[in-house]
Structure formats: structure tokens, C-alpha cells
Amino acid sequence: MKQRIMLVLLTLLAAASIISCGGKEQAAAPVAETQVVERSNSTATLDTVMDRGYLIVGVNASNPGFSYLDPDGNYLGFEADMGRSIAAAVLGDPEKVQFRPLTSKERFAALQSGEIDLLIRTATHTMTRDTDLSLDFSAPYYYDGQTFMVRKDSGIKTIADLEGAAICVLTGSTSEGNLSDIMASRNLTYKPVLFENLDELMGAFEKGRADAWTGDRSGLMTRMRNTADPSAYTLLDETISKEPLAIGVRHGDDQWGDIVNWSLYGLFFAEEHGITSANIDSIKSSTEKPEEQAFLGMRSELGSKLGLSNDWAYNMVKKTGNYGELFDKHFGPESGLSIPRGFNKPWTGGGLLYSPPFR
Amino acid sequence: MQLTKLNDDRVLRTAGQFLFALLVIFIVASMYGNTITALTNRGMLPSFKFLSLAAGIDIGEHIIPFDNSSSNFRAIIVGLLNTITISFIVILFSTFLGLFIGLCRISKNWLVKNIALAYIEVIRNVPLLVLLLFWYRAVFMEMPHIKKALILGSFQSSTGGKGGTLFLSNRGLSIAWLKPAEGWTLFLYIVAVAVLLAVVFGLYLRAYGKKTGRKPMVFLWSLSLVVFISALGWIILPDSPMVMDYPTLNGFNPVGGLSISSEWGSLFSGLILYTSAYIAEAIRAGIQGVDKGQVEAAHSLGLSNFQTIRLVVLPQALRITIPPLTSIYLGVAKNTSLGVAIGFPDLFSVIGTLLNQTGRALELILVVMTIYLGLSLITSLIMNIYNSKIQLEEK
Numbered sequence: 001m002k003q004r005i006m007l008v009l010l011t012l013l014a015a016a017s018i019i020s021c022g023g024k025e026q027a028a029a030p031v032a033e034t035q036v037v038e039r040s041n042s043t044a045t046l047d048t049v050m051d052r053g054y055l056i057v058g059v060n061a062s063n064p065g066f067s068y069l070d071p072d073g074n075y076l077g078f079e080a081d082m083g084r085s086i087a088a089a090v091l092g093d094p095e096k097v098q099f100r101p102l103t104s105k106e107r108f109a110a111l112q113s114g115e116i117d118l119l120i121r122t123a124t125h126t127m128t129r130d131t132d133l134s135l136d137f138s139a140p141y142y143y144d145g146q147t148f149m150v151r152k153d154s155g156i157k158t159i160a161d162l163e164g165a166a167i168c169v170l171t172g173s174t175s176e177g178n179l180s181d182i183m184a185s186r187n188l189t190y191k192p193v194l195f196e197n198l199d200e201l202m203g204a205f206e207k208g209r210a211d212a213w214t215g216d217r218s219g220l221m222t223r224m225r226n227t228a229d230p231s232a233y234t235l236l237d238e239t240i241s242k243e244p245l246a247i248g249v250r251h252g253d254d255q256w257g258d259i260v261n262w263s264l265y266g267l268f269f270a271e272e273h274g275i276t277s278a279n280i281d282s283i284k285s286s287t288e289k290p291e292e293q294a295f296l297g298m299r300s301e302l303g304s305k306l307g308l309s310n311d312w313a314y315n316m317v318k319k320t321g322n323y324g325e326l327f328d329k330h331f332g333p334e335s336g337l338s339i340p341r342g343f344n345k346p347w348t349g350g351g352l353l354y355s356p357p358f359r
Numbered sequence: 360m361q362l363t364k365l366n367d368d369r370v371l372r373t374a375g376q377f378l379f380a381l382l383v384i385f386i387v388a389s390m391y392g393n394t395i396t397a398l399t400n401r402g403m404l405p406s407f408k409f410l411s412l413a414a415g416i417d418i419g420e421h422i423i424p425f426d427n428s429s430s431n432f433r434a435i436i437v438g439l440l441n442t443i444t445i446s447f448i449v450i451l452f453s454t455f456l457g458l459f460i461g462l463c464r465i466s467k468n469w470l471v472k473n474i475a476l477a478y479i480e481v482i483r484n485v486p487l488l489v490l491l492l493f494w495y496r497a498v499f500m501e502m503p504h505i506k507k508a509l510i511l512g513s514f515q516s517s518t519g520g521k522g523g524t525l526f527l528s529n530r531g532l533s534i535a536w537l538k539p540a541e542g543w544t545l546f547l548y549i550v551a552v553a554v555l556l557a558v559v560f561g562l563y564l565r566a567y568g569k570k571t572g573r574k575p576m577v578f579l580w581s582l583s584l585v586v587f588i589s590a591l592g593w594i595i596l597p598d599s600p601m602v603m604d605y606p607t608l609n610g611f612n613p614v615g616g617l618s619i620s621s622e623w624g625s626l627f628s629g630l631i632l633y634t635s636a637y638i639a640e641a642i643r644a645g646i647q648g649v650d651k652g653q654v655e656a657a658h659s660l661g662l663s664n665f666q667t668i669r670l671v672v673l674p675q676a677l678r679i680t681i682p683p684l685t686s687i688y689l690g691v692a693k694n695t696s697l698g699v700a701i702g703f704p705d706l707f708s709v710i711g712t713l714l715n716q717t718g719r720a721l722e723l724i725l726v727v728m729t730i731y732l733g734l735s736l737i738t739s740l741i742m743n744i745y746n747s748k749i750q751l752e753e754k
Binding site: 104105108109128129132133163164165166171173176177179180181183184190191192193194195196197200201203204207208209211 | 415416417418419426427428492495496500501504505506529530609610611612614620621622699700701702704708711712714715716717718720
């Protein structure tokens, strides 16, 4: 008996001493060293990705058009393919990517904690998220805006008609705040009905639980097609918010932020210059334009400035296509969605996609 | 000398406990230190400043006023009040339903007994979330559309809309309800005076009872006094203290009266079914825990069946039932958080919204954990006090 007690005591002592040492190490790291830690963090993402051999991207698992799981367990959609483009740029292979399905609530915490390398999940770039959450955002990859879906026979034509209405919102988005702000600024009363789950929301909305459903225009368009009778619904013309959807990365990792941003610019640039996955080889062999030559890695060694190979942009466009190809594939007429390009076309065509020069 | 001390059981035990406490402190401290260091490195040190900032959201159901400019803190309070209200009402209703089913369960009538048994077995073996979704999708959402709402006592309201005593649609239930009117404040004063008088009268009655040795029914008399004076006040006041508020349908939703949303209704119905099945089993355990001899003794004393249950069985069964009942009650407050699945804005749903609006995940999770812990501790404190009161006083 006594021997056993002694044994327990000794084990406890040993455990306590180990823990206390661990604790001391923690305590010994003074706050002043934070800077050092941060700097070592700032090169970490690229190194981590290279060492790991694949990219981890946070996406949505059920947003048709943007990112969703097919029955075979593959991630499809515009955002998923954008993740593949960046994998092609960084690792030379669009399939060297692993997707993490995240809810809107989880997404930022997953990025902050380092569980994912980048977040491509319809995240709106806002000032609070940029500063308060210690995140950085790329250039917007999709310009969206919030609007309302209503029944055609409801007689609702403008936001002013929504006085006293019940309005469905999917929680965990900027939509709730935008809705509240617009209704308050116009002195309209309404009753929000918040759902966590899209299926529950759609079921209730189609049964007439609410008079309107608010969300991003692109999302509402794709989801309207999934209703039992898409022809019964329509979207209001008014747009109540700016939703620049951007790729999220951790704040302070400047190199990684540059890589993500310039990969995106590469997709814009390729479309602007008519470089597609089909014609990229012939352009590479024939182009006389210095900027295109630099872009394709034939001069200036732009890739190495990012810490990548010089044919990074070539790999990306060759293997996954330019921005326009991605858009048409997932939102264009052949996708069955037919979302108009709106602002999401190159500046040369009157859109907002504008790549800084590749030089 | 040293050896003998080390061999002393008491010393060893104390030292063991001391070391164990140390171990726990070290683990907690290192976890805390780790969290703070990691958060500082990421530039996101916890801060609760956001609580006083405007939330910029709306909440569908609120007991206290809430709008776009209300603070995050107020949003949490609104959610908390929603959680507390529905928990309280569910506990109240499911206790009565549970008692009834529990009594049916031990009935001698074969049909009654087996219906109760089937109810308990089915409900207890279906996950609560499924029950809630069933109520929401299959019951409340299948009710008529608002344009075809079931209306009782329909009339044309002066504002041009349609009025009624009761509106039932898949948006919820609206019924006519009393609403404070001009005379309300005055009436409250009268009630206050009545209560004061009743207390004085009650004290007098008690003194009278002590003096004479007769036991007047103090509570009953005082209560009747309050009711009598209040009723008198209601009648003689020039302005009626309360008026009937009828719901009217003018635009999209009925306005006025008392309205219960489909979400509230589903959560309420699902939780009551679920909780009462557990309570029924606790009650049955309590009653069957009372010795058979007690019932036989009561019968042989000439007590009727009802008297036997009320005076002999239930008081003893209660003692056995209270501890399991406490854990069932504790579960109710926590189970309301499933309301988030069917769109009810309870505490958890509000926290989820704030979490996304402010990005303060760690802080808000801490807040919500503290609140649920607090709710549970308060519930169990109340139940423990009650438990110690009804325990057998050993003499």
C-alpha cells in the first residue's frame, strides 16, 4: 500500500516537474520577442506549403457555382478552381491541393489558427475583418452585392415595399448587418428569420414563412434555380451593399500575401491579354510583347521574386485557364447558371478587374 | 526519523493531495499562458471592448427593446432572455405533462399504461434535433399560408385590414391579448396598496391565531383580500386599466395581440414532448421507489385512492424524484440552444451572429460558456435548496 502511494507520488512529482519546466519556458518567452516570432512566421506559409507538398484551402462545401462537393467527393466550382490555380502557381500542379469545408462561423478562426493556408469562401473584405481579425485580403476576385429574392406574385418591387415583411437570412454573413442597416436607414420595420442551415431556410421560404430572402445576388441566383419552381421568384433590381469577395490570408505574412495577390492578377492579366489554356503555348512561342514575355517567365525572372519558379504564371494559366475561362466554366451559360459578368470582367471591357503591370 | 515521517500515511496523503493540486494549477496555468502567448503572436489579444459597441443587427424576437443601434451586450441579454423564457415555460409545462404521463405509466389500466409506455419509449429514442425539425417542417410549416390563414372571430378593422381573435398560419399564432391602457398605472397603485393591506392583515391573523390557538387560513384570507380590492379597483376606475388588443392583418404579418412565431412554437412543442418523457420516467421511479407497504397501510386506514397518492405516495416519491429531476431541468436550458436549427433567436443563435459580425470568437465563446454554466448553477442551487427542504427531518 505504502509502496503504491510512493509510486503515485513519484509519478506525480515527475509529471509536475515536466509541466513546470514547460510552464517556465512559456513564461520565459517575453512579450518583447513577439516581433521575432512574427517575422519568423511571415516566411512560414510558403515554406510550410513547400515542405508539405500541397496547399490547404478553406472553402464552402455547399455553394453551387462557387464551391461545392460532388457526389464523388470532389470539390467543384469557381472558388475551388481558384484554389487549384494557386496550387498550380505555387507547386506547379493544380491537383496538389486539399480542401477544408468550413462554415461561415469557422472560416476566420481556421485561417487565424493556421489550419488552412488561404481562405476562398465568399468572404467579403471589410475593414473590421482586415484589421481586427489580423487577416489580410487579396484584390477582390468577385464583385457581389446584396439583394432580395421575392415571389413574383407578392407585389414587392422595391425595398420600400418590404415594410412589415418577414425576411429570411442565412446566418454567419455580412447580410444580417447590411439588412439591419438598410432597414434602419429607411425607417422600415421588418422581422428577421435567421437560419443556420440552407435547407431549413429554403424549406421555410418556399412554404411562405417569409416574404423575402436576402443574400448576395450571385448566391440567390444560383439558389433560385434549386427551388421547386424557379419561375415563381425574382430578384429585386436594387443592390443594398458592396460585397467584394476576396481571398483571405494571415496578416503579417507579406510574401504569401504577394503570391496570392499576384496569382489572382495573373488570372486577370491572362484574360485581359487573351491568353487561354488553349493558346498559351502558341503565344509563348510567338509573342513579341515584353510584358507577356515577362508574365510567361521568358524574361525578368518575376517568379523568383515571389519565391516561386519563373514559369509559375504559365503553369497556372496552362493548367487551370484564365479568369474568364473559370468564370464561364462555373457561372456561364454552359454551367446552367448564366450569371451575367457585371463588374467581373476586365477593365478593358468596362469591368473592375484590373491587374497591375507585370514588370 | 525522516523515514518514519515519510512512511506516515497521513503525511503521504496530504503531500499527495498537495502535489495533485499543484499539478492541476500547472496544467491550467500553462494552458492559459499558451493561449495568451499564441494570441499575442497573432496580434489578437482578447478584449471585451466590443461588448459596448453597436451590434448593427436586428433580432426577430425580443422581450426588451432592441434595434440596429443597440449594443452587442444588449444583444446577448436579448438572446439570454429568450433562452430563459422558453426554458422556464418548457420546464413548467413538461413537469405537469410528465407527471401525468408518469402516473399513466404505472396505471393499472392496460391501455393507458401501454400508451404511456409507447410514448416514453418513442420520444426518448428520437434525437431532440429530429423532433424539432419534425415539428418545424411537418407541423408548423404545413399550416396554411398567411394569405389563407385560419382566422377566428374575423372582423373588418378600422384601418382597412382584417382583424380577428385568432390568426393561425405557418408564420405563427396571433391571438387577442390584454394590453395595458390609460388606467394601468393607477391600477398598479391600487394593487400595491391591496398587497400592503393583505400583508398587514395576514400578520394580524397570525398573531390572532397564536393568541387563540386556532389556525386561521392566513394565506387564503390575504389572497382573497388582494383579489377583492383589485377587482373593486378595476370596476370603479374611470379608464379601464387594460384593453383587449386584437391582431390585425394589414400588410405581410398580423400586428398586435400576443404572437407566437412558428419557430418558438416548434421549439416549445419539441422540447415539451422530449422533456416530459424523461420527467415521466423520473416520476415513475420515484413512485415505484415508495414501499408497497405504505400504500397498503394507507388503504387499511381508509384513505381513498386519490388521498393515498396525494398524502402518502407523492410526498415520499418527491424525495426520490428531485435529484434526477434537477438534471433534467438543467438539460432544458442547454437543449434550447438547438433552436438555432429552426431559426429561433436564442442565446446561442445571437452569439453566433455576433461572432460573425465582430470576429471575437474566443471572447464570445467564453461569454456563452459562462452564461450556460451560470444558468445551470442557479437551477441546481434552487433545486438543491428545495431538495433539502423536503428531505425527511430525522429526529
